[in-house]
Amino acid sequence: MTKPYVKQNIESEVAYIEFFHPAHNSLPGDILAKLAKTITEAGENDDIKVIVLKSGGDRTFCAGASFKELININDAETGKEFFSGFANVINAMRKCPKFIIGRIQGKTVGGGVGLAASTDYCMATKFSAIKLSELNLGIGPFVVGPVIERKIGLSAMSQIAIDANSFYEPEWAKQKGLFTQVYDSTEALDEAVKATAEHLCTYNPEAMIEMKKVFWTGTDNWDDLLAERAETSGRLVLSAFTKEKLKTYK
Template sequence: MSQPYVKLDIQNEVGYIEFFHPAHNSLPGDILAKLAQTITDAGTNDDIKVIVLKSGGDRTFCAGASFNELININDAETGKVFFSGFANVINAMRKCPKFIIGRVQGKTVGGGVGLAASTDYCMASKFAAIKLSELNIGIGPFVVGPAIERKMGLSAMSQIAIDANSFYPADWAQQKGLYTQVYDSTEALDEAVKATAEHLCTYNPEAIKEMKAIFWKGTEDWDTLLAERAATSGTLVLSEFTKEKLKTYK
């Protein structure tokens, strides 16, 4: 696998949405836009009752946004558009009337933690450590913060946001509510994801839709909120502090 992609595969009424990028599944704007649209389309597809969100490759679920795009931001509007990429995916997941199961097989960073937090039921392998590294480069996890806080609580979210150098193990993430189950191998994870998703397909779709609305109650302003957060990040990325930091990563 060398070319980025987003693909949908339907098996036994389960829609498996898989994204991939060769740079540790760090996602550029075009892949994020396609991912958001694929989730939205799956939500209206009558052949799909439950969605599974997964990534290609073995080692990393998602390394966040594309660093190559990040370092080339030169104005605030471009910055807002860049950081809106994950906002649009999170909002697509929030609005989707179907349960979304997360399948997190490896490490996840930044925006990837936001994706995991935005699933309705997230299952992981023991290799699925998490990190919020944004403060290291002078910005913060502003866009994904609401999703992570909603799932894990303000205390846990602030801990990993402040301790931006550390990976927190999958067991810790499970204790804080991000993951429902942690498995010893990817094979065991995949078996459990398949069984769970197919069992959920036996539920009343209308009941699922109503339950999902209850789960996400209080987030109705997120279209506006996450756009504002994207604008904040888009401004901060232009700061001298961040520009100097990014030079050290080139």
């Protein structure tokens, strides 16, 4: 079995940052920390002009938080620290001075939807249905909520957060502004991602930096906001409801 990883490959001034976990690309704390660090360093690397965020495997982009780690959270501080991992990745993407293209090849749940929403330009396949399942566990999409709301609006975000059992089709996500294009295959997606990323490399990097600042206007308080949201999730994951629910995932 392939071990979990975060790796970066630079081709034609494009950094392809890829994460993988055998449990449907779920995200434990160590993967989240590596992801935040890799994105930050890519933002500082002058050899890189554009970043592509992708995951390994075929039909799942990201299953969200690691259930194995959620089950083992037994105090509020550990809970806050775990959910802060998602906050740190979102903030790394927000602060990164380079455009980040999302390459979403398959189903995306919870924190994975937050990652997709944190990219600046997100492309997907027809297999890339999305779901915010957190309410099922007795918590909510608190950390990822602001970035998803920023992308698709409060109404659409609240709809999928309340309807926590349902996958929403890629076309729905495209209509709401999360995905720019939906492709019939991973091969077609990869071709389009590569062409888009390499074309962006021909533009003025200074213009892209200034555009990125504009796109993320109004998020300067997110270091504090997402830390508060991580605290909320960390508290709720200790509730009797959630502890009982998580037992069914053991």
